Amino acid sequence: MNSKNLPLSHVEGGWTIGVGWTRKLVIAASVLDILALLTIILSISKLTPLTLIISVSIGGALMAISIILYVIVVVVDLRRRGVL
Amino acid sequence: MNPFEESIKAANGGGLSLIGWIVLVLSVLCILLIIRIMVQDPKKTAQPFGKWLLLLIFFILSPMIYLLNFSAAIEDSKKVDFCNSCHVMHGYVNDLKDPDSQYLASEHYQYRWIAEDQCFTCHSNYGLFGNAKAKMTGIRHVWAYYIAGYKTPIKLYNTYNNGICLRCHAPTVGFQETEEHIDNASDIINSKMSCLGLDCHVRTHPDKAWSEK
Numbered sequence: 001m002n003s004k005n006l007p008l009s010h011v012e013g014g015w016t017i018g019v020g021w022t023r024k025l026v027i028a029a030s031v032l033d034i035l036a037l038l039t040i041i042l043s044i045s046k047l048t049p050l051t052l053i054i055s056v057s058i059g060g061a062l063m064a065i066s067i068i069l070y071v072i073v074v075v076v077d078l079r080r081r082g083v084l
Numbered sequence: 085m086n087p088f089e090e091s092i093k094a095a096n097g098g099g100l101s102l103i104g105w106i107v108l109v110l111s112v113l114c115i116l117l118i119i120r121i122m123v124q125d126p127k128k129t130a131q132p133f134g135k136w137l138l139l140l141i142f143f144i145l146s147p148m149i150y151l152l153n154f155s156a157a158i159e160d161s162k163k164v165d166f167c168n169s170c171h172v173m174h175g176y177v178n179d180l181k182d183p184d185s186q187y188l189a190s191e192h193y194q195y196r197w198i199a200e201d202q203c204f205t206c207h208s209n210y211g212l213f214g215n216a217k218a219k220m221t222g223i224r225h226v227w228a229y230y231i232a233g234y235k236t237p238i239k240l241y242n243t244y245n246n247g248i249c250l251r252c253h254a255p256t257v258g259f260q261e262t263e264e265h266i267d268n269a270s271d272i273i274n275s276k277m278s279c280l281g282l283d284c285h286v287r288t289h290p291d292k293a294w295s296e297k
Contacts (some may be wrong), residue, residue: 026138030118033146037111040153044104044111048169049226052157063146070142 022073029069036062095200103156110149114141158219162204164193170229172238175296176203176289188280189288197252206288210251238294246275 039059043051078084086092093099100108118141121134160166168177179185180193180202189206192198198205208218221241228234250273253259260266264284271277279285 027122029142030122030138033142034115034118037115037146037149040149041108041111043157044100044108044153047157047160047166049161049166049222050230052161053223053226055157056154060150063150066146067142070138074139 022076025069025073029066029073032062032066032069036060036066101156101160103152104160107149107153107156110145110152114145114149117141161219161222162201164201164203167203170225172229172234172294175293178296179290179293185290186286187289188286206248209245209248236294237291243275244278246272246277246279249279 036059039051039055039062043055043059075084117137121138124134164177164180167173176189179187180190182190183194185191185194189202192206193202204218208214265272268277272279280287
């Protein structure tokens, strides 16, 4: 057990990518980031007013959400490890 | 085949720009890396390498791709072909590219008085916020085109700003020495008098251009 009374399996690998709800968050962040990148690829390959606005607005929003989710994972992990 | 195809393509800025290629390659690379990390055994993804890689992708590469794409797309959206991607603009662009057209916009295009981004050059104000304002108007156009609808015949939102014409024409001696320009200088500068119509200059676009498919 560590200082936060969490099972060692939660801290052995460092971050908790492989464990519990934080892994789900990482997967969600990954999917959102992939979708955002796909909107960007779409606008690069066929630039029209619609694809431009989709990539800039929806793509940007998805990317921002994915970053926020990953920040949550990092913060949770650092707290588990007693860094924060 | 047109022997000048390559030159025409270069003049129109055709093909993907260097930034476009960088964005495309980085985007595909990021997607592949994310998938690779995600499909791995969860225990392996807890290794520092995978975590740092995801951190790099989420915090550095993805935002960088977004910003590069943003700047490239904003630049590419000035091109005539971009304006022509809405069908309501086809008539205007067809007239631009018609060598027999006598309309003012077409002559500016055919004789390359404006070398590139001809639509944008005449439809964006100069000054610090000219480009930004033009982009905001563009968003308004997209809203009208896809969602709110628009009335025909298409008209400008406001009186055309003669300052856009004067930016190129005012410094020329020929313009300065024309009697009509001198007599009406104040009204021309303040856009109270249009450069078009009367005995002055011909119209910019055909009246029915908006209805052409």
